[in-house]
Amino acid sequence: MPTNRTHPKRVSLLVSSLALFAVVALCPSRNGLVDAKLTHMSRKEVKQKEAEALEKYIELKEKGADEVSNTDQAVALRNYQLRKKKMKGVIRKKEVTLAQVLFPGVSPEEYDLHEEVPIFAELVESKKTQVPFEYYDLPVCAIPSIAKKYKKRKNLGSKLQGRDPKPSPFPASVGNDVGCTPICKVNIGGTKLRWMRKLVERQYRVHLTLDQLPVLMRSKELNYAVRGYPLGFKAPPSYTKLKNDEYYLYNHLKFTITYKEDSDFEGVRITGFDVHPVSVDHNFKGDLDSNSVVDTCNADGSDEVVNDPESFLALRSGPTGEPLSVIYSYEVAWEKSDLAWADRWDVYLIGSPDDDIHYFAIVNSLMIVLFLTGAVATIMIRTLRKDIAGYNEMQTLEEAQEETGWKLVHGDVFRPPSFSPMLLSVCVGTGVQIGAAFVLTMLCTIAKLVSPMKKGQTLTAVIVLYVLSGSVSGYVSSRIYKFCDAKAWKRNTLATAAAFPGVLVAMFLFLDFFLAFAGAATSVSFFTIIALFLLWICVSTPLVFVGSYFGFRAEKFYVPTKTNQIARFVPENVWFASPPVSFLLGGILPFGSVCIELFFIMNALWLHQIYYVMGFLLMVLMILAATCAEVSMVMCYLQLCGEDHRWWWKSFFNCASAGIYLFLYALWFLSTKLELVGFLPVAVYLTYMSMISLAFSLFCGSVGFLSAFMFNQLIYGALKVD
Numbered sequence: 001m002p003t004n005r006t007h008p009k010r011v012s013l014l015v016s017s018l019a020l021f022a023v024v025a026l027c028p029s030r031n032g033l034v035d036a037k038l039t040h041m042s043r044k045e046v047k048q049k050e051a052e053a054l055e056k057y058i059e060l061k062e063k064g065a066d067e068v069s070n071t072d073q074a075v076a077l078r079n080y081q082l083r084k085k086k087m088k089g090v091i092r093k094k095e096v097t098l099a100q101v102l103f104p105g106v107s108p109e110e111y112d113l114h115e116e117v118p119i120f121a122e123l124v125e126s127k128k129t130q131v132p133f134e135y136y137d138l139p140v141c142a143i144p145s146i147a148k149k150y151k152k153r154k155n156l157g158s159k160l161q162g163r164d165p166k167p168s169p170f171p172a173s174v175g176n177d178v179g180c181t182p183i184c185k186v187n188i189g190g191t192k193l194r195w196m197r198k199l200v201e202r203q204y205r206v207h208l209t210l211d212q213l214p215v216l217m218r219s220k221e222l223n224y225a226v227r228g229y230p231l232g233f234k235a236p237p238s239y240t241k242l243k244n245d246e247y248y249l250y251n252h253l254k255f256t257i258t259y260k261e262d263s264d265f266e267g268v269r270i271t272g273f274d275v276h277p278v279s280v281d282h283n284f285k286g287d288l289d290s291n292s293v294v295d296t297c298n299a300d301g302s303d304e305v306v307n308d309p310e311s312f313l314a315l316r317s318g319p320t321g322e323p324l325s326v327i328y329s330y331e332v333a334w335e336k337s338d339l340a341w342a343d344r345w346d347v348y349l350i351g352s353p354d355d356d357i358h359y360f361a362i363v364n365s366l367m368i369v370l371f372l373t374g375a376v377a378t379i380m381i382r383t384l385r386k387d388i389a390g391y392n393e394m395q396t397l398e399e400a401q402e403e404t405g406w407k408l409v410h411g412d413v414f415r416p417p418s419f420s421p422m423l424l425s426v427c428v429g430t431g432v433q434i435g436a437a438f439v440l441t442m443l444c445t446i447a448k449l450v451s452p453m454k455k456g457q458t459l460t461a462v463i464v465l466y467v468l469s470g471s472v473s474g475y476v477s478s479r480i481y482k483f484c485d486a487k488a489w490k491r492n493t494l495a496t497a498a499a500f501p502g503v504l505v506a507m508f509l510f511l512d513f514f515l516a517f518a519g520a521a522t523s524v525s526f527f528t529i530i531a532l533f534l535l536w537i538c539v540s541t542p543l544v545f546v547g548s549y550f551g552f553r554a555e556k557f558y559v560p561t562k563t564n565q566i567a568r569f570v571p572e573n574v575w576f577a578s579p580p581v582s583f584l585l586g587g588i589l590p591f592g593s594v595c596i597e598l599f600f601i602m603n604a605l606w607l608h609q610i611y612y613v614m615g616f617l618l619m620v621l622m623i624l625a626a627t628c629a630e631v632s633m634v635m636c637y638l639q640l641c642g643e644d645h646r647w648w649w650k651s652f653f654n655c656a657s658a659g660i661y662l663f664l665y666a667l668w669f670l671s672t673k674l675e676l677v678g679f680l681p682v683a684v685y686l687t688y689m690s691m692i693s694l695a696f697s698l699f700c701g702s703v704g705f706l707s708a709f710m711f712n713q714l715i716y717g718a719l720k721v722d
Helices: 008-026 040-062 072-081 098-102 156-161 190-201 355-392 397-401 421-446 457-468 470-483 489-518 526-553 581-592 595-606 614-641 648-656 658-672 679-717
Strands: 120-125 178-188 205-210 216-219 224-227 232-235 246-249 252-260 269-278 324-336
Touching: 040 072, 156 457, 156 526, 178 190, 190 232, 190 246, 205 269, 355 581, 355 595, 355 614, 421 457, 421 470, 421 489, 421 614, 421 648, 421 679, 457 470, 457 526, 470 489, 470 526, 489 526, 489 679, 581 614, 581 648, 581 658, 581 679, 595 614, 595 658, 614 648, 614 679, 648 658, 648 679, 658 679
Parallel strands: 216 269, 252 324
Antiparallel strands: 120 205, 178 324, 216 224, 232 246, 252 269
């Protein structure tokens, strides 16, 4: 029989690459490589400057200065808290503004005095539910006639997320203060009134934007700032002296818009957009028009509209069951400010986690990678080289018969799986496609082609790049399927193109039915579903067939050993190398390498926090892939030492089980961090997390399988087989 006399030193090639990855990944320190270039004196000056800044920060905090207003003291406090977020670069860090970080390449919009600026109405949503509604679904004033003038084009991601900003009924023009102005009168009764009370109880908030700035509720006295304003509030019986809880509606909005004028530019730049909601029962009878005078609002000598318990607007019908009459009103105050346009986003990120935590997450993941690299190095260098040298020196038949361990299965290790090689090839091809789409999305984000702050753009990029990566899945799936000597290539290609998208679409349509029934803004229209279907049929599927064509035309994977005609008996293996224990053990480390960063991603997805550190996310993704590869190699070696040659599906599930831990983490997050109320919000959360967990499993499983396949090619290629 032909022999393979490759020198055993080839075994160390994989170890060298893994060690190189670990060393390179560990290189960037918390402050970057620039520290190594600093002289002793300059480092001392930097530390002195940081100490002075800290001393000033403590001094201002002791004086009771707030962090949310536009005073010089508040700006100084924000600058200190956000100093690390304003550092850009890995090797040479330089100070930038948050506007450059969040919106790279975006220039400020400049307005002329008295120019009309539209206030857009976004979603009405709550952290207690994941079922948002459109603003004009509420019983509010009708959409203004200028809506067509300011209509915005929506991308695919915005449509899927239900984001459709429309001009609000609150007109504003630059520099023109507006006193209390009634807008419209709306009668709320029956079902609508009960629905509004339910929305108030579930703490729904209205989100408005002006010049891309989300509206803020902030309090200098309480030192807080939060996006959006509540629809209303609930008062307990101890406050109202009633038997049950009472619900009140905020029907008057007091807007404060800050702006900056400077000789360096023409016009006005908007630097802040605040709102103070008020609940007031306006005293007015009859129909309301533009000339109407409301005693509690725009009448001569009327008092300022404030929150007064004596005049709160209760959400309840009249004594005889008549509908509740609500008069909506607003006022606008323009205030000049010295705050720079580039610093207007600072207040939105106060209280967000520091970037140091992301560094700690990466260091935690790297420790796992280094541990696994050591384990793989031990196997590859010490154990395998010793085994290979011993096996290659065997001369007699008697010595060969005394062989134990992984060499005994050299005639069966590349035997195709007995259970559904088509399903395995489809899963691996789909996992590679998912990985390619996410890596390309991260690269586009780092290259500033995609901004995570622009609504729906990231989701659109993921979907489009996943579709365009169809040829990758077709190629990988077809090559694995061809290696298994299977012939139904058309069926395999169709399954690769349709399996994963089909599962996601089925789950999505089932959920969309209930969202549409509830009237949620996230329910997708029929035309959007048709667009997704055409994208799948006309783009993704043909690309999968193209990749499959080249995959089946390529040569079969080379393997260094021949497969026996009769499969070898598999003895009982040790408990930790046998399913399902091996599956559960294998998924712990891949999940552990991403669990810290996962917490921030979950907060961004479900708690509406801002996440923009895509460079960190790409690095964590690379660490995840390295962890899956090394876990798969170690587990595969343990199974082969137990003379178990059935590694195909096991190598896939050893890493794919990380998706189970991700879903369990999602359940923990649901029970501890979210306060979802009702069946539909929980169903929405679990459905989307199931989709994410499935995609995570396929990616990890595909990396594990391909790593085990290359591992077996390498170790058996270094073995002399007679």
